[in-house]
Amino acid sequence: MSTLKIPRLTRQVTIKDYIPGQPIPELIRDPRNGRVLVNPLKKYVKPYTLSIAPSTITLAADGEPTDFIPMPLDGKGPFEVMQAFFKSQRAEGFTVQLFDPEHNPILMNREIHVGTIASGGGTGTNYEVFGAVGSAGRPFIWPETFFMNERWAGKCLFAVFRNLSTSSNLIRFALHGQKWYHMQATPSVAERMTAIYRDRLRTMPFFYTTDQYMRLSSLGDQEWTVRFTDEAWTEWSKSMIVRDDAFNVQILETVSRKAYMPQPLPDSTVFGSGEFPFLNWESAVYEPDFQLSFRSVNPLAETIDVWLTLGCRKIFPDPQDAVLLQPGKSPGVTQ
Amino acid sequence: MPFPALEVIRKVAGEPLPELPDGSPNIAMGIRPIKEFVKPYWLASEPDVSVSLGAGVKARLQYAIDSQGHFDWAALMGTFSNGPVMLYLFDANSNRFLSNKPVHSTTICGSGQRYFRLPCPYFFNVGDSQREFQIFAENAVPGVGTTVVSIVPFGRRFYHKEMPPQMAAEILRDYDCIMKEYPYLLVPEDYDFRGVPPVLAANAKTQFEFEMDDSADLECSKLLFASTGAFTFTLREKDKDRLLMADLVHSSEGWGNAEFPVYLMDSFLLQRKRQLIMEITDLSGAPNYIFATIAGIRSQYR
Numbered sequence: 001m002s003t004l005k006i007p008r009l010t011r012q013v014t015i016k017d018y019i020p021g022q023p024i025p026e027l028i029r030d031p032r033n034g035r036v037l038v039n040p041l042k043k044y045v046k047p048y049t050l051s052i053a054p055s056t057i058t059l060a061a062d063g064e065p066t067d068f069i070p071m072p073l074d075g076k077g078p079f080e081v082m083q084a085f086f087k088s089q090r091a092e093g094f095t096v097q098l099f100d101p102e103h104n105p106i107l108m109n110r111e112i113h114v115g116t117i118a119s120g121g122g123t124g125t126n127y128e129v130f131g132a133v134g135s136a137g138r139p140f141i142w143p144e145t146f147f148m149n150e151r152w153a154g155k156c157l158f159a160v161f162r163n164l165s166t167s168s169n170l171i172r173f174a175l176h177g178q179k180w181y182h183m184q185a186t187p188s189v190a191e192r193m194t195a196i197y198r199d200r201l202r203t204m205p206f207f208y209t210t211d212q213y214m215r216l217s218s219l220g221d222q223e224w225t226v227r228f229t230d231e232a233w234t235e236w237s238k239s240m241i242v243r244d245d246a247f248n249v250q251i252l253e254t255v256s257r258k259a260y261m262p263q264p265l266p267d268s269t270v271f272g273s274g275e276f277p278f279l280n281w282e283s284a285v286y287e288p289d290f291q292l293s294f295r296s297v298n299p300l301a302e303t304i305d306v307w308l309t310l311g312c313r314k315i316f317p318d319p320q321d322a323v324l325l326q327p328g329k330s331p332g333v334t335q
Numbered sequence: 336m337p338f339p340a341l342e343v344i345r346k347v348a349g350e351p352l353p354e355l356p357d358g359s360p361n362i363a364m365g366i367r368p369i370k371e372f373v374k375p376y377w378l379a380s381e382p383d384v385s386v387s388l389g390a391g392v393k394a395r396l397q398y399a400i401d402s403q404g405h406f407d408w409a410a411l412m413g414t415f416s417n418g419p420v421m422l423y424l425f426d427a428n429s430n431r432f433l434s435n436k437p438v439h440s441t442t443i444c445g446s447g448q449r450y451f452r453l454p455c456p457y458f459f460n461v462g463d464s465q466r467e468f469q470i471f472a473e474n475a476v477p478g479v480g481t482t483v484v485s486i487v488p489f490g491r492r493f494y495h496k497e498m499p500p501q502m503a504a505e506i507l508r509d510y511d512c513i514m515k516e517y518p519y520l521l522v523p524e525d526y527d528f529r530g531v532p533p534v535l536a537a538n539a540k541t542q543f544e545f546e547m548d549d550s551a552d553l554e555c556s557k558l559l560f561a562s563t564g565a566f567t568f569t570l571r572e573k574d575k576d577r578l579l580m581a582d583l584v585h586s587s588e589g590w591g592n593a594e595f596p597v598y599l600m601d602s603f604l605l606q607r608k609r610q611l612i613m614e615i616t617d618l619s620g621a622p623n624y625i626f627a628t629i630a631g632i633r634s635q636y637r
Contacts, residue, residue, distance in 0.1 A: 126415075127593075202364070235340045258374075258403075262378070263379045265485070269412040269450075270447055272446075272447045281490060
């Protein structure tokens, strides 16, 4: 084998048959003998889109949440969500909250603006404008894939939407990812699939928004909190916003008052959109029940409505040994 | 590179984890200890985040990095109410400019949605004191009126005073190894001291010369530009008289901006005191200001 390892010329074939968040590798290297094989998983994992049923619905102009809208899953195997898309007839968009088959909320702490977790609204950056048409080419990639394992098979994911326009609004909402056809796979592949999704039980994506609805008062200087839930560690990696107008924002740790910027900065330098989210170059990890504050300074003599979302993943404790999850208390790591 | 949140744990209290019932070694996944002490961080100019620049006006934006933790700068963003400005980045404590001349803000200031990633991070070791970073901003771009500007560097903060001492020492040891390399921006020597190019007449031809100074090499990775009109260009190594393209290339096929830069498929090493010639032909049919910037890693290794 070449020792030069010229980028893009020497094909680096992985021995991993599954890498979270990435397409299933087509070729893998057998670690026992170095031979390159077609990944057996590849035959039974396919791209898949899960949409609401029916695929389009009209949200009433009353601003009330809808009933539970089903997103039915078939029983052929787990579905791993990686991306989200939406269409909205009205520019104001709508909110979304997702629920499990028992109608328990999952994935977000309260309703969030669809434009902060899904692509489809179009956007503008400093120097370019991107229309809503063609936005599927700019997917919102979730901070962690969401693995709906056999517990979900044959059941429904439920969505609740709320129209933010004063007119009726024809919408679509879909999740895209990959479907694991373990029912059709050979026993050894099915067993491997089961092992993979059982490994994934310790992490899941989660979208946090402020505990209270953010309506910035005219010329106001206010503080809004986001409290992470108490059952998992939280890793924050993406920040998105939809708002009426520009304002300044400062992020602080609520208790320690440690500030992530010396003073409030233009929100366009702290947040992105569903199509181009702001990426924390270094993700931040927080212990359970941690609280962040978002100080907003409104320079305008008018109220501003803000929908802010932090794209996170939850990391659940190892059920066998919670000590391992505590930094500084894992002697095997720090010694 | 950011630190992954999870890492494999094979030992607890210095002892391997108990074997699994089938006799195979046991491993667990735990949160990487350093993650507790590293957080995203934005710098803000002081005392004011925004500064208003009339035509021809210059201002110095000062960014203090307090002693709470080292700052590893990775990206740059900005907002401009009414047009771009020229920027000259300066590390005040090291007395080091990060470009040979001021550069056009469109070539290095992205937005929150698409920030400009430096070719490599720039590490501010605060030690026990504070560091100061400065940006000289000048409203020198022809045709731009008064504009309100905010420039925001973004990166990560190592809260080294809260870390276990061994971990803090490891960070400095690792960063000491890379201090001979830092991001650098190169503009043609033909531009004036404000970084403004000579105007190219309609349909005319000219050439600009990028030259690296005599103390470092530049590993060029991104081509960035702003112009008032389209043009075609070629790039040629002066010493070898070798072209980097077969024929004329349109500006939109060879140059990007801070948000969507053109990445060279393989980085180009511009050695010290070597020149890269950019030959240009205007296509716009009107006077054309072409601000070109090459971003790369300045390497002082020999």
